[in-house]
Amino acid sequence: MLTDSSLIAPGMLIPLFPLIGFLINGLFGKYLPKSITGWIASLAVLASFCCVFYMFTNLPSTGSLHIDLFNWIGFANFNISFGYLIDPLSITMMLVVTGIGFLIHVYSIGYMHDDEGVTRFFTYLNLFIFFMLLLVIGSNYLVMFIGWEGVGLCSYLLIGYWFKNDAFNDAAKKAFVMNRIGDLGFLLGMFFILFNFGSLDYAEVMKQASLLPVGSALLVTITLLLFVGATGKSAQIPLYTWLPDAMAGPTPVSALIHAATMVTAGIYMITRSGVLYAMAPFSMEIVAIVGVATCLMAAIIGLMQNDIKKVLAYSTVSQLGLMFAALGIGAFASGMFHLVTHAFFKALLFLGSGSVIHALHGEQDIRKMGGLSKYIKVTFITFLIGSIAISGIPPFAGFFSKDEILSKAFEHSKIIWAILSISSMMTAFYMFRLVYLTFFNDFRGTEVTKKHIHESPSTMTIPLIILAVLSIFGGFIGLPSVLGFAHKFQQYLSAVTAPAQHILDESHAAEVSHSTEWILIFTAVIAAIASILYARYKYISNKEQPAEDASLTGINKMVYNKFYVDEIYETCIVKPLKVLSDLFLVLIDKLVIDLVVNATAWVVGLSGRTLRLVQNGNTGFYVFAMVFGIIVLFVIRLFI
Amino acid sequence: MIQYLFFALSALTIISALYVVFSRNPMHSVLSLIVCFFTVAGHYILLNAQFLAIVHIIVYAGAIMVLFLFTVMLLNLNRETEPHKTNWVKIAAVIAAGMLFLTLIASLKMAGLGTYSLPHKSNIGFIQDIGVKLFTDFMLPFEISTILFMSAMIGAVLLAKKEK
Amino acid sequence: MKEMAMNTVPHNWYLFLSTFLFCIGIMGVLFRRNAIIIMMCIELMLNSVNLLLVSFSAYSGNSDGQVFVFFIMVVAAAEVAVGLALLVSIYRNIASTDIDKLSKLKW
Numbered sequence: 088m089l090t091d092s093s094l095i096a097p098g099m100l101i102p103l104f105p106l107i108g109f110l111i112n113g114l115f116g117k118y119l120p121k122s123i124t125g126w127i128a129s130l131a132v133l134a135s136f137c138c139v140f141y142m143f144t145n146l147p148s149t150g151s152l153h154i155d156l157f158n159w160i161g162f163a164n165f166n167i168s169f170g171y172l173i174d175p176l177s178i179t180m181m182l183v184v185t186g187i188g189f190l191i192h193v194y195s196i197g198y199m200h201d202d203e204g205v206t207r208f209f210t211y212l213n214l215f216i217f218f219m220l221l222l223v224i225g226s227n228y229l230v231m232f233i234g235w236e237g238v239g240l241c242s243y244l245l246i247g248y249w250f251k252n253d254a255f256n257d258a259a260k261k262a263f264v265m266n267r268i269g270d271l272g273f274l275l276g277m278f279f280i281l282f283n284f285g286s287l288d289y290a291e292v293m294k295q296a297s298l299l300p301v302g303s304a305l306l307v308t309i310t311l312l313l314f315v316g317a318t319g320k321s322a323q324i325p326l327y328t329w330l331p332d333a334m335a336g337p338t339p340v341s342a343l344i345h346a347a348t349m350v351t352a353g354i355y356m357i358t359r360s361g362v363l364y365a366m367a368p369f370s371m372e373i374v375a376i377v378g379v380a381t382c383l384m385a386a387i388i389g390l391m392q393n394d395i396k397k398v399l400a401y402s403t404v405s406q407l408g409l410m411f412a413a414l415g416i417g418a419f420a421s422g423m424f425h426l427v428t429h430a431f432f433k434a435l436l437f438l439g440s441g442s443v444i445h446a447l448h449g450e451q452d453i454r455k456m457g458g459l460s461k462y463i464k465v466t467f468i469t470f471l472i473g474s475i476a477i478s479g480i481p482p483f484a485g486f487f488s489k490d491e492i493l494s495k496a497f498e499h500s501k502i503i504w505a506i507l508s509i510s511s512m513m514t515a516f517y518m519f520r521l522v523y524l525t526f527f528n529d530f531r532g533t534e535v536t537k538k539h540i541h542e543s544p545s546t547m548t549i550p551l552i553i554l555a556v557l558s559i560f561g562g563f564i565g566l567p568s569v570l571g572f573a574h575k576f577q578q579y580l581s582a583v584t585a586p587a588q589h590i591l592d593e594s595h596a597a598e599v600s601h602s603t604e605w606i607l608i609f610t611a612v613i614a615a616i617a618s619i620l621y622a623r624y625k626y627i628s629n630k631e632q633p634a635e636d637a638s639l640t641g642i643n644k645m646v647y648n649k650f651y652v653d654e655i656y657e658t659c660i661v662k663p664l665k666v667l668s669d670l671f672l673v674l675i676d677k678l679v680i681d682l683v684v685n686a687t688a689w690v691v692g693l694s695g696r697t698l699r700l701v702q703n704g705n706t707g708f709y710v711f712a713m714v715f716g717i718i719v720l721f722v723i724r725l726f727i
Numbered sequence: 728m729i730q731y732l733f734f735a736l737s738a739l740t741i742i743s744a745l746y747v748v749f750s751r752n753p754m755h756s757v758l759s760l761i762v763c764f765f766t767v768a769g770h771y772i773l774l775n776a777q778f779l780a781i782v783h784i785i786v787y788a789g790a791i792m793v794l795f796l797f798t799v800m801l802l803n804l805n806r807e808t809e810p811h812k813t814n815w816v817k818i819a820a821v822i823a824a825g826m827l828f829l830t831l832i833a834s835l836k837m838a839g840l841g842t843y844s845l846p847h848k849s850n851i852g853f854i855q856d857i858g859v860k861l862f863t864d865f866m867l868p869f870e871i872s873t874i875l876f877m878s879a880m881i882g883a884v885l886l887a888k889k890e891k
Numbered sequence: 892m893k894e895m896a897m898n899t900v901p902h903n904w905y906l907f908l909s910t911f912l913f914c915i916g917i918m919g920v921l922f923r924r925n926a927i928i929i930m931m932c933i934e935l936m937l938n939s940v941n942l943l944l945v946s947f948s949a950y951s952g953n954s955d956g957q958v959f960v961f962f963i964m965v966v967a968a969a970e971v972a973v974g975l976a977l978l979v980s981i982y983r984n985i986a987s988t989d990i991d992k993l994s995k996l997k998w
Contacts, residue, residue, distance in 0.1 A: 703994070704993075705991060706993060706994075707921065707924070707990065707991065710920050710921055711819070711823060714824075714827055714921065717827065718826055718827055721831070721834055725830070730899075740908070740912065741911060744935055745915060747919060747931055747932065748915060748922055753925060753927060753928060756931060757931070760935070763938070767938050770942055770945075771945055774905075774945050776949060779945060779957055779960055782961065783941075786967075787934070787964070791934065791967065794975055795930075795931060798978065801979070802927075802978075802988065804925070804927065804988070810924040810925060810991070812991075816921075817922055819921070820922040821922075823917070824917045825914070827914055827917055831910045831913070832910060835906055835910065840906070851948065851949060851957070852949065852954060857954060857958060857961070860955065860958050861961070864955075865962075868962060872962060875965065876965070876968075876969055879970075879973050880972065882976065883972040883973050883975070883976035884976075885976075886973065886977055886980050887976040887979045
């Protein structure tokens with residue numbers, strides 16, 4: 088434990104800056120010129136980033152800083168403090184959140200410049216950054232939960248940002264409701280933790296949990312409940328369907344919230360609770376299975392999508408599944424590593440797609456694009472770099488992290504490795520399908536749009552270039568030991584992941600040999616290149632185009648319609664609920680409650696109508712009533 | 728001797744009070760009420776409350792009854808214009824009052840009040856005694872009653888004034 | 892002793908007298924329709940209470956009760972002044988002091 092007092096102040100300031108930005112824009116936004124609000128928001132995030140960077144350079148990787156702001160809830164036996172925990176894990180997350188967050192803020196200035204509600208947009212965006220920082224900086228589950236709910240709220244607000252469109256509002260509601268289902272799991276998990284360990288503080292919970300026997304029912308329950316929360320927030324089976332719909336929001340929102348940061352909260356949470364999961368092997372298996380299944384399913388759906396953002400959304404779901412698979416097989420550091428590199432290239436891809444959409448004035452269907460490489464060079468090159476990175480071609484960022492997960496998976500289970508490899512091939516295929524259909528061949532849209540195609544302003548292209556550079560070189564923070572380098576990223580996180588890793592290593596210690604790892608790397612790279620070449624053959628040489636919706640048959644149609652998962656949910660859950668609600672409306676609400684309410688009103692009305700006759704305005708009658716009243720009172724007092 | 732005086736006064740009081748109620752002419756009611764007030768003043772003297780007896784005559788017989796008389800004459804009320812209730816209501820009124828009297832007497836009996844005797848020599852009820860009380864213990868209510876009077880005066884003038 | 896008993900009035904008698912006077916007042920209020928008579932009956936009731944207070948005061952040897960009577964007279968005088976003014980203005984409006992005609996105060 089390191090308590091250097093010079094680090095406390097910047098630590099406390101980290102979440103404060105976005106909050107200040109939020110307050111300035113939220114309270115005084117309408118008095119400020121629209122062009123300024125974006126820069127205020129960006130500066131707030133940049134200031135936060137500087138603080139995080141200061142912490143990163145000054146806090147040794149073995150140290151952690153615990154700041155208790157105040158005692159929040161205290162009664163009887165336990166106290167919950169509103170505290171910050173700054174250690175390598177939270178610093179990693181905060182660097183991603185504020186760093187990429189800043190770039191996306193700057194990008195948004197260009198992207199949203201002609202939107203009428205731009206102040207509102209930046210207000211929400213700052214609020215989101217604040218909650219996201221709170222989520223990762225909290226020193227206990229309750230502070231994390233505040234952030235967890237807060238980012239859910241901001242996600243809802245930003246998906247439904249263009250609230251005049253009903254479909255967008257529905258998407259926002261869907262995201263919110265699905266997140267709430269997950270949050271219930273998280274909440275229950277928290278109750279279990281509090282009830283059994285008497286504390287929500289990470290250190291205390293981990294300490295007490297490690298005293299329990301491995302695989303105890305309590306730990307399995309807690310970890311599974313927390314995982315339900317993670318599936319909601321991080322869009323895993325069965326709660327993933329909200330994420331593709333969430334693309335209704337503005338593209339920077341998709342990049343920031345639904346690709347780089349918020350959806351990775353589940354990964355962060357499981358890594359943070361590493362000891363709990365390490366102590367519950369059954370839960371680990373569940374996490375791995377769900378992750379692998381999501382990875383494969385989302386990749387398959389991604390193959391057939393025609394909306395540029397939907398493809399990226401399913402890609403995100405798939406990559407998140409990959410990360411969960413990594414966590415499930417006990418490779419916490421690898422999962423976090425992929426989280427970071429994924430944040431780079433997926434933010435880049437989303438922003439690139441935003442730039443394409445911007446150039447085409449809101450067109451999102453890739454069937455109406457094509458040949459754009461001639462018109463928007465910067466976007467094309469950066470998008471290409473992002474696609475290469477996600478496909479896992481060395482030496483781009485995605486290669487190192489994905490390869491690491493694959494080799495860990497190979498060592499854990501061959502089946503998981505096989506499925507993840509197939510998903511990776513699909514990823515490479517659909518990403519290059521996207522690239523070829525968007526940027527190559529001839530333009531398929533109307534002539535009117537063709538005339539207006541233009542490169543985006545520099546506020547948009549500069550973040551793209553920075554992210555592209557990060558996507559190229561970002562992987563070097565975690566060069567694998569097989570190449571003869573020390574794994575810097577793993578070492579940096581080791582102070583946090585070590586306890587969990589220690590528990591896991593007791594059960595199985597086998598490392599894959601270097602020769603096996605080389606073979607794995609080559610297999611993966613060759614598979615990726617093969618997929619890319621197949622995509623090239625299909626869409627460049629053969630000039631195939633995605634078929635029209637109606638002409639699809641059989642399995643293609645099923646995949647195109649996302650395996651009908653939404654429809655299945657609709658039939659199995661939503662419809663019965665609606666029927667049940669209608670039933671209750673008729674039976675309970677109308678028959679019982681309305682009857683009680685109306686009967687009360689009727690009785691009051693009747694007695695009012697009857698007693699009104701007493702009020703006849705005759706003074707003599709009143710006096711009579713009064714005298715009899717007195718008599719009755721006396722009689723009661725005397726004889727009863 | 729005093730008992731005879733009490734009986735005589737009481738009889739006069741009750742008869743005049745009943746005549747107030749049953750007289751058909753409002754003017755007779757007013758006059759009999761004055762008689763009633765004088766007999767009550769007599770009771771006060773019997774009870775050694777000379778100051779109150781004088782004040783009673785001045786205020787009630789002198790001021791209040793004059794007001795009543797003036798009003799009756801102003802409104803020109805007489806036997807012919809006097810409205811009357813139906814006989815049923817009149818009987819009911821007598822019965823109600825009788826019942827109230829019975830319950831009150833019953834409650835007085837059951838309350839079991841102690842028997843008092845009139846102290847022979849006391850200065851209670853003399854002007855000096857009341858005056859001291861009024862200007863020491865009851866100073867504040869006494870002053871406030873002046874405000875009550877003023878507001879009553881203003882109110883009376885305002886209400887009785889002809890509307891324009 | 893007999894002489895003494897003849898010369899003093901038992902306190903109970905005053906109680907009965909004032910109760911009876913009060914009930915006569917009540918009866919008058921119920922009996923009559925003329926608002927002026929009703930007000931006179933109210934004066935009658937006030938007087939019965941005054942008589943009761945004075946008798947208690949005299950018999951218990953405490954003059955507080957007589958001060959209360961004084962204040963009751965004050966209030967009664969004010970009440971009569973305002974009440975009669977009200978009656979005059981009512982008479983001006985409906986040319987009558989019949990309370991049964993004043994039945995607008997309902998529903």
